[in-house]
Amino acid sequence: MEIVRIIKAVEELIFELSSWLLCYPKSLAKALTRPGWAVEYVKGEFSKDKSGAFDEYMSPALFYAFSVALVVLPHIEDVQRTYAHLLPESARHLLLASPEKFVLTAAILFGACPLGFAWVANAAARTKISRSALRVPLHAQFLIAAPFVVLLSVAIHASDLLGRWPMTAAAAWFCAAEWLFFQRFLGTDRFRSVLFVLAGFGAWYFVNVVWLVLLGLPFLPA
Numbered sequence: 001m002e003i004v005r006i007i008k009a010v011e012e013l014i015f016e017l018s019s020w021l022l023c024y025p026k027s028l029a030k031a032l033t034r035p036g037w038a039v040e041y042v043k044g045e046f047s048k049d050k051s052g053a054f055d056e057y058m059s060p061a062l063f064y065a066f067s068v069a070l071v072v073l074p075h076i077e078d079v080q081r082t083y084a085h086l087l088p089e090s091a092r093h094l095l096l097a098s099p100e101k102f103v104l105t106a107a108i109l110f111g112a113c114p115l116g117f118a119w120v121a122n123a124a125a126r127t128k129i130s131r132s133a134l135r136v137p138l139h140a141q142f143l144i145a146a147p148f149v150v151l152l153s154v155a156i157h158a159s160d161l162l163g164r165w166p167m168t169a170a171a172a173w174f175c176a177a178e179w180l181f182f183q184r185f186l187g188t189d190r191f192r193s194v195l196f197v198l199a200g201f202g203a204w205y206f207v208n209v210v211w212l213v214l215l216g217l218p219f220l221p222a
Helices: 002-033 037-046 060-086 089-096 099-110 112-124 131-162 165-186 190-215
Strands: none
Touching (some): 002 131, 060 099, 131 165, 165 190
C-alpha cells in the first residue's frame, strides 16, 4: 500500500537524520584532532563492501556538504543582499534563488580546495586523472576541508575579539593537515610534502578561478 511505503520512507528519513546528528560531532572531533587519519581511513573504508563502508563516521562527501551548509546557511540573506544585484537575473535564479541552490553554489566554490589538492596528489602519484584515481585523495580531502570550513567560520567571527590569531591558527591547522596528507598518501619525506602543499595552494587558486568563470562570478568583491 502507498501509505505503508510513505511511513517506511519517513522512518528511514528520521533514522538517517538522527544518525547524521550523532555522527557529525564525532566525525568533526576526529578530523580536527587527527587530520593525518584521513588517508588510512578512506582507503580502509573503500576496501569494504558498500553496505558496510563509512558506517562508524559520516561519509566524507556528506560530512563536507553538511559542514558547508552549517556555515553558509545563517548568512544567506547577507550574501543575497551583497551580491544579488551584481548578477544577471538568470544567474541569480540559478545560484541564489533558494537555500538549496545557495548551499550547492557554496559547496562548489569551497570544493575548489579539496579538488585542487586531490589533483596535485593524483599528479604527484603519476596516475591518470579518472574517477577511480581521484576517489581516495578527494574523499580524504573532504575530511580535511570540512573541519577547515568550520574552523575558518569560527576564526572569522572570533577575529573581532582576538585579532588575527584565530585565522592564523586555522591556517596553521590546514597546512599541517595537508602536509600530513601528502606524507600519508604519497609516502614522501617532510620537505617534499611541503612542496606539494605549496603546489596544492596553486591548484586551489586555479580551480577556484575556473569555478568563478564557469559560474559567471569572476568580478564579485570579497
